Amino acid sequence: QAHLVESGGGLAQAGGALLLTCTVSGLSVKLREAGWYRQAPGKQRELVARLTSGGSTTYEDSVKGRFTISADMSLSTTYLRMNNLKPEDTAVYFCNVKERISEYWGQGTQVTVSL
Secondary structure: OOOOEEEEEEEOOOOOOEEEEEEOOOOOOOOEEEEEEEEOOOOOOOEEEEOOOOOOEEEEEEHHOOEEHHHHHHHHEEEOOOOOOOOHHHHHEEEEOOOOOOOOEEOOOEEEEEO
C-alpha cells in the first residue's frame, strides 16, 4: 500500500520561499516519475513540476525560474523549492508519483501566500 506524505506547506509572504517535501513509502516498484500538482479554490488541479527517472523536468509556465523540483535517485523523496512566492501560488499542493501501471497521490499540503 503506497503512502505519500507531504510536508513544508504553510503561510509565506509574497517574495518569500517554502520547501515542500514528499516522502513515499510502501512501494517496492521502480518509480518513473514524481511530480507536484496544485489546486486553488474553484480551479482544476494543475501540474506544477515533474521529474522523470531519467532526469527530465517540466514546469508550469508561471513557476519557471521560481520553483525547482528535485529528488533522490529512487524518486522516493521529492522536493519542491518555491522561491519568490506570489499570492497566486496559494493552493493545496499535492505530491504524485507514477510507476509503470499506477499512480499515487498524497493528501495535500496547504500553501498560502499573503501580500
